[in-house]
Amino acid sequence: MSDFSAEFSRNLRSAGVVGAGGAGFPSYVKAQGRAEYALVNAAECEPLLKKDQKILEYFPGKVFDGLELLMRAVGAKKGIVGIKKKHERLIPRLEEIAKGRKNISVLKLGDYYPAGDEQCLVLEATGRVVPPGGIPLDVGCVVCNVETLYNAAFPGRPVTETFITVNGAVKKPATFRVPVGITWREAVELCGGFTVKDPAYIDGGPMMGKVMTDFEAPVVKASGGIVVLPKNHPLIVKKSQSRPVFTRVGRSTCDQCSFCTEFCPRYLLGHNVQPHRVMRTMLFSGGPEHKLHSQYGLLCCECSLCSLYSCPEGLNPREACVSAKSDLRELKMGFKNSTLNTGRAPQVHPVRDFRKVPVSKLIKRLGLEDYNKDAPWADISYKPAKVKILMSQHIGVPCSPSVKEGQRVEKGAVVGDVPADKLGCPVHASISGAVGKVNEKYVEIIA
Ligand code: SF4
Ligand code: SF4
Incomplete structure (x- = not known):
């Protein structure tokens, strides 16, 4: 591994950067590989979620910066941004930015599901097929989500915020940035509240997401958004089958x-x-x-x-x-x-x-036609009264709390970590304040 790769990987780990497409795989591991292609997965094929396209619309330079750093770390000769061709207004802008960067291009994908499956993306972008049971690295590719690369563009800066879309049965569907650890109820309130009496939600999108009814559950680093629906919606019923x-x-x-x-x-x-x-x-x-x-x-x-x-x-x-x-x-x-x-x-x-x-x-x-609305970017600067930082926000070994009840922490401080030899990365305080409850599952911080 080159000095640059080692430093980039260290920065990703200390900043707690994880796959923001939902999986939460620690990104420093990907940066340690060698690949010919670095692919940006901007397909975002989960119906009703919009956060990747909004990040590319409002912060495209940062995503390209993150991609360039990743390409240098893994030795990639080519960077490809895979995005659906239906984003007609966004694509010319991305192509313009790509022209100013070395060896980066934009690939237009069809509007099908699951265009964002990383193995499908690898095939579309390179013509290569990941072997059964393998990973993209086996065919010289590293694939990263849009938000992951946005986070990677700030070397060593702790991940304390996440981009989310709240769509479905809420008054004003929107896409915005929130501190990690706020509740989904707070996120829904930022969208004007529910439009149905007995709501449930699908965390992560209608297809691969999980049905949840607890709106007090905290938003995590890998959260991409939720779709709120009435509890008796057929999709909620089907996905809840025992x-x-x-x-x-x-x-x-x-x-x-x-x-x-x-x-x-x-x-x-x-x-x-x-x-x-x-x-x-x-x-x-x-x-x-x-x-x-x-x-x-x-x-x-x-x-x-x-x-x-x-x-x-x-x-x-x-x-x-x-x-x-x-x-x-x-x-x-x-x-x-x-x-x-x-x-x-x-x-x-x-x-x-x-x-x-x-x-x-x-x-x-x-059955989502009535809920299929835009979720425009909202520039919200939300200051929560408290947050709950989960110790398990990534694939691998969960963090152990590294703070004590009553202790004062500043935004960005490490509040939980994993041993250096284990798969995982630290979690950070998303607000400044006093540490409240601490247990093996979470650390609470009160502003
Ligand atoms: S969920 Fe069904 S369609 Fe999707 S990969 Fe599995 S078997 Fe195939
Ligand atoms: S009926 Fe059986 S075989 Fe046919 S699609 Fe359904 S699960 Fe598959």
Whole structure:
């Protein structure tokens, strides 16, 4: 690793920069690799979320600065910003900025789901297919989210704020920046409040996000936004199905039409993901817990397309795949030691391009047409009375609190950290104030 890569990586770690696309993977690890291509994932294909396009609209220079730093760190010869061509007003501006930077270009993507799946983006940008069970680095690519690169453009500056979109059943949907650790209720109040009496929300977007009802839950560094919906909205009901329910319904209803597989984006990349076969195993799985030991879900990226779009019976093959992965983990089986790991190079499906699912159709299928509004940028400077900084905001080992109750902290101070030899990075105070409650899950700071 060059001196620059080592320093850049150190800065990312000390600043607590994590993947802001939702996953929260510590970014310093990506900066330590070597890659030919550095890709900016600006596809943002989760319906109704807008934060990446707003960051590119209002702070494009910083995203390009972050990309240049990343390219230098990993030795990339080419930087590519992948953005949907529907952003017609934004793209000429990005192309203009790219012209002034070395070896950076803008790639226009179709408006399909999941264009933002990093393995799909790698294929669109480079023509390369990530091997089954592999990562983009295996084919010379490093992929970063827009906000991650924005954060990377301020070397060593602690991540204390995050960009979010609040959309759906709120009075004034908006995209804005807030201190990490405020509650989602506060975020909704900044958007004028709810428009429905009994709301729930999907944290992270309608497709891959998680249904939540606790609006007191804190915003974290990797938060991208929420979609608020009435609790009885079919999407909330479907995504909240318990394992006994989707198992019972799936066992009795799946007719093995295989549409779930035929539209699966990873199957279309040539990976051996076959949700209909996982469903078939479900039909024959017995015992009180109906453990699922099908290997055909091991490469599922959990995009939800099969459950929320493809299945004509309204079944839940995605959850079947997630359950199968979890049941196989108990047996210590992952893709690498499965019988599906043949070592053969994947062949992209010849009709892949014709099976891309347009986001407009997806929004209809999800029942979100009435909620599909713009969420314009709002320049809000919100000063919360208190914040709750979660110790687990990244993939890896959770932080341990490094402050004590009653202690005074300044904005940007480290309040939790992980040992240097473990995967993870520190979390910081997002406001100045006195430390309130401290436990293994969070540190509270009162302004
Ligand atoms: S699409 Fe639905 S009904 Fe068809 S095989 Fe898949 S889960 Fe079964
Ligand atoms: S959620 Fe369904 S469509 Fe998406 S990768 Fe998994 S099996 Fe394929």
